[in-house]
Amino acid sequence: MSGQTPSKAHLHKPILSSKFPVGYAxxxxxxxxxxxxxxxxxxxxxxxxxxxxxxxxxxxxxAFKAAPVLVSQEVLEKNGGRxxxxxxxxxxxxxxxxxxxxxxxxxxxRETDKAVLSSKGGANPSTLVMSTGVIGQTLPIAxxxxxxxxxxxxxxxxxxxxxQAAKAFMTTDTFPKMVARTFTLGEVTYRxxxxxxxxxxxxxxxxxxxxxxxxLGCVVTDAAVAPKALQKALAYAVDRSFNSISVxxxxxxxxxxxxxxxxxxxxxxxxxxxxxxxxxxxxLKDFTVxxxxxxxRDGEGATKFVTVSVKNAPTYEDAHKxxxxxxxxxxxxxxxxGEDANWGRVLAATGSVPxxxxxxxxxxxxxxxxxxxxxTARLPLLxxxxxEKVDEERxxxxxxxxxxxxxxxxxxxxxEAKYWTCDLSYDYVKINGDYRS
Amino acid sequence: MSGQTPSKAHLHKPILSSKFPVGYAxxxxxxxxxxxxxxxxxxxxxxxxxxxxxxxxxxxxxAFKAAPVLVSQEVLEKNGGRxxxxxxxxxxxxxxxxxxxxxxxxxxxRETDKAVLSSKGGANPSTLVMSTGVIGQTLPIAxxxxxxxxxxxxxxxxxxxxxQAAKAFMTTDTFPKMVARTFTLGEVTYRxxxxxxxxxxxxxxxxxxxxxxxxLGCVVTDAAVAPKALQKALAYAVDRSFNSISVxxxxxxxxxxxxxxxxxxxxxxxxxxxxxxxxxxxxLKDFTVxxxxxxxRDGEGATKFVTVSVKNAPTYEDAHKxxxxxxxxxxxxxxxxGEDANWGRVLAATGSVPxxxxxxxxxxxxxxxxxxxxxTARLPLLxxxxxEKVDEERxxxxxxxxxxxxxxxxxxxxxEAKYWTCDLSYDYVKINGDYRS
Numbered sequence: 001m002s003g004q005t006p007s008k009a010h011l012h013k014p015i016l017s018s019k020f021p022v023g024y025a026x027x028x029x030x031x032x033x034x035x036x037x038x039x040x041x042x043x044x045x046x047x048x049x050x051x052x053x054x055x056x057x058x059x060x061x062x063a064f065k066a067a068p069v070l071v072s073q074e075v076l077e078k079n080g081g082r083x084x085x086x087x088x089x090x091x092x093x094x095x096x097x098x099x100x101x102x103x104x105x106x107x108x109x110r111e112t113d114k115a116v117l118s119s120k121g122g123a124n125p126s127t128l129v130m131s132t133g134v135i136g137q138t139l140p141i142a143x144x145x146x147x148x149x150x151x152x153x154x155x156x157x158x159x160x161x162x163x164q165a166a167k168a169f170m171t172t173d174t175f176p177k178m179v180a181r182t183f184t185l186g187e188v189t190y191r192x193x194x195x196x197x198x199x200x201x202x203x204x205x206x207x208x209x210x211x212x213x214x215x216l217g218c219v220v221t222d223a224a225v226a227p228k229a230l231q232k233a234l235a236y237a238v239d240r241s242f243n244s245i246s247v248x249x250x251x252x253x254x255x256x257x258x259x260x261x262x263x264x265x266x267x268x269x270x271x272x273x274x275x276x277x278x279x280x281x282x283x284l285k286d287f288t289v290x291x292x293x294x295x296x297r298d299g300e301g302a303t304k305f306v307t308v309s310v311k312n313a314p315t316y317e318d319a320h321k322x323x324x325x326x327x328x329x330x331x332x333x334x335x336x337x338g339e340d341a342n343w344g345r346v347l348a349a350t351g352s353v354p355x356x357x358x359x360x361x362x363x364x365x366x367x368x369x370x371x372x373x374x375x376t377a378r379l380p381l382l383x384x385x386x387x388e389k390v391d392e393e394r395x396x397x398x399x400x401x402x403x404x405x406x407x408x409x410x411x412x413x414x415x416e417a418k419y420w421t422c423d424l425s426y427d428y429v430k431i432n433g434d435y436r437s
Numbered sequence: 438m439s440g441q442t443p444s445k446a447h448l449h450k451p452i453l454s455s456k457f458p459v460g461y462a463x464x465x466x467x468x469x470x471x472x473x474x475x476x477x478x479x480x481x482x483x484x485x486x487x488x489x490x491x492x493x494x495x496x497x498x499x500a501f502k503a504a505p506v507l508v509s510q511e512v513l514e515k516n517g518g519r520x521x522x523x524x525x526x527x528x529x530x531x532x533x534x535x536x537x538x539x540x541x542x543x544x545x546x547r548e549t550d551k552a553v554l555s556s557k558g559g560a561n562p563s564t565l566v567m568s569t570g571v572i573g574q575t576l577p578i579a580x581x582x583x584x585x586x587x588x589x590x591x592x593x594x595x596x597x598x599x600x601q602a603a604k605a606f607m608t609t610d611t612f613p614k615m616v617a618r619t620f621t622l623g624e625v626t627y628r629x630x631x632x633x634x635x636x637x638x639x640x641x642x643x644x645x646x647x648x649x650x651x652x653l654g655c656v657v658t659d660a661a662v663a664p665k666a667l668q669k670a671l672a673y674a675v676d677r678s679f680n681s682i683s684v685x686x687x688x689x690x691x692x693x694x695x696x697x698x699x700x701x702x703x704x705x706x707x708x709x710x711x712x713x714x715x716x717x718x719x720x721l722k723d724f725t726v727x728x729x730x731x732x733x734r735d736g737e738g739a740t741k742f743v744t745v746s747v748k749n750a751p752t753y754e755d756a757h758k759x760x761x762x763x764x765x766x767x768x769x770x771x772x773x774x775g776e777d778a779n780w781g782r783v784l785a786a787t788g789s790v791p792x793x794x795x796x797x798x799x800x801x802x803x804x805x806x807x808x809x810x811x812x813t814a815r816l817p818l819l820x821x822x823x824x825e826k827v828d829e830e831r832x833x834x835x836x837x838x839x840x841x842x843x844x845x846x847x848x849x850x851x852x853e854a855k856y857w858t859c860d861l862s863y864d865y866v867k868i869n870g871d872y873r874s
Binding site: 096252334343347382385386424428 | 501533571572574689767768780782784787789791797800803861862863
């Protein structure tokens with residue numbers, strides 16, 4: 001799990017344009033879920049404000065929801081969308097672990113409550129739990145509980161602390177994924193920071209607001225946002241970010257994105273009716289898109305970062321479905337790995353998706369174009385259903401770039417969706433043919 | 438396209454339990470679509486009876502139907518389900534080739550009509566056309582028309598002729614796929630022979646009666662079957678055979694299965710209302726399952742032949758959808774390649790499928806079992822939602838076999854579906870990263 005795959009960290013530095021949000025203490029450490037003592041497997045993210053933070057989450061739609069997903073859902077409901085902390089372990093997903101798994105997830109929650117929140121009081125459980133790793137194995141719970149106690153006293157709020165936390169989220173990831181930025185509502189400037197993990201089993205479908213990975217993520221801000229507004233904005237953002245990425249088309253049992261807003265930076269509490277709400281919602285969306293793209297960049301075995309744009313579809317859902325189908329096509333992904341301008345595979349994937357409301361693709365209106373990421377000219381491949389005489393040298397040039405955009409224009413409507421995916425390489429097979437060893 | 442992949446032919450001999458159907462003349466030859474002059478790229482299958490044969494077909498549902506698909510559909514409609522011949526080329530799919538592609542497909546049809554059918558008369562076009570290979574390139578039509586003329590005089594009806602025809606269907610296939618058998622209706626014994634091709638872009642969805650590959654196939658019999666009865670039986674058979682296999686989850690623009698029934702063996706014409714019809718329908722289904730399984734055995738890069746059985750689902754469609762999802766999961770397929778008993782990936786795929794009519798999976802009723810193909814004991818992995826303590830040595834033993842069955846029992850109903858798939862290997866990536874070269 002470590003050591004085999006060369007890290008891509010040198011390509012993708014953490015995106016940090018600001019200080020971290022105030023009122024949070026975080027940390028990451030090794031507690032023993034993973035064998036290698038030099039890698040982190042336990043993270044804590046704690047809001048240090050007196051009152052609990054607003055909390056929202058999107059969870060996997062998989063029928064086999066892991067124990068930490070079920071427990072976190074229950075906590076959010078009981079607390080009316082408020083929480084104080086997030087505890088995360090990597091190395092074991094605590095999924096399909098029956099009754100023992102539920103006990104273990106609750107034990108992680110209670111230990112975190114006790115260790116970091118005792119001074120704040122409050123009878124309700126206040127921690128959200130996330131786990132990622134192998135399915136069907138039970139947690140080494142004693143080690144995790146020891147780790148929570150040991151780690152709780154050593155939290156920080158600087159870059160080093162956030163980096164250790166981000167490292168503890170990692171499984172087959174080759175680099176930690178964190179983003180931080182500032183944004184302004186009215187005259188107040190707020191901060192936002194986030195961590196994500198995921199490199200395989202990435203095709204999230206998280207409810208509410210539709211979704212697909214094991215993908216874990218958390219976004220925290222020091223803005224004050226009402227719980228319902230936070231949930232609404234997160235659902236919108238996740239649908240257009242984490243639910244629009246695919247590494248391998250497999251949906252995990254553990255996918256979870258959590259948001260906390262603790263109001264520590266002051267300002268009035270934002271509601272969904274506030275004129276500033278759409279601004280916050282777009283900020284959150286842009287932020288989660290950045291985080292989600294890091295997951296694709298680190299896709300298992302990936303050598304290419306591919307943007308799939310579907311334009312002029314009858315509905316957003318149609319555009320999203322077609323973009324998803326192209327993004328998950330093994331034939332499209334292997335052609336991209338081979339830097340082969342086999343655009344026929346893009347079309348075959350497009351044509352295999354039934355449109356909603358009985359609409360049908362008009363093949364004479366379809367355009368397919370490669371858009372190079374270096375700012376040079378677009379390369380039309382199919383124009384109004386007729387194949388262009390393609391300059392194969394030029395196509396090869398575009399496909400040799402690390403970043404590639406494939407655009408499909410249906411010419412049927414005005415709706416658009418984007419999807420981000422990667423190629424399918426030898427290394428993908430290597431990594432997943434031997435994941436558990 | 439040739440030479441790179443070691444042939445699997447030694448593993449899978451043609452399944453031939455009988456003589457070939459009477460009243461057919463077939464052949465295969467090299468006409469020049471492919472560069473290598475030692476490989477066939479043109480096949481003819483001709484019914485030699487005075488009256489045209491009953492004809493039925495299932496075509497891809499892809500919106501970008503290739504020119505030969507559109508032409509063959511039109512011929513079948515115009516002729517009320519009757520045809521005399523099938524012409525097939527490999528090496529170029531004649532798909533997404535605009536108006537030129539339609540002209541070329543019609544030219545293949547007319548040349549075949551002229552070359553092999555002139556003595557039979559009849560004003561209507563009488564040939565069905567199939568093409569397979571690269572998408573988006575136009576046919577070298579002059580070479581193909583020359584080939585049809587040259588080949589028409591050299592057709593035969595013995596094993597050698599059928600084998601040459603089957604070879605001409607091949608693209609990335611490593612061995613020709615043909616099956617022949619006898620069956621009895623009442624007191625008359627009939628013969629059935631079939632050819633299929635396909636190794637990649639295999640996830641057919643052919644209408645009518647739902648379907649998914651480039652997968653081409655033809656089945657011919659000397660029984661007399663009315664056109665409507667033939668279409669009904671073929672739709673039933675294709676849904677449970679070719680529409681229940683997956684190599685890579687990609688649906689082709691060219692998928693076509695054609696059936697001809699020329700009545701040359703005598704007996705009365707079978708209608709859908711005849712008490713013997715269900716017998717014929719089951720015979721045809723079993724026959725197409727054999728052909729379809731050969732495609733999976735030859736799946737691009739495949740090292741395993743995997744049967745996925747979903748039992749006790751609320752509906753057949755639910756069982757079929759879940760079996761399809763498991764069969765197309767990149768994570769399940771790479772784990773099988775790695776002979777890794779990572780059954781959690783089977784569950785994650787199962788749980789990602791929404792059931793019909795608002796039904797939900799009850800995770801406490803789900804059982805997952807590996808069934809070894811050597812007749813030794815089944816290995817339960819998940820029993821009523823609780824993971825078993827798995828004997829990893831035993832699991833490894835089962836997974837090291839070439840044939841593997843994975844059974845998922847939902848415990849929710851009584852419906853069952855089977856799917857056949859293969860593993861995802863380094864060679865799959867190699868073959869498809871460089872298909873066009």
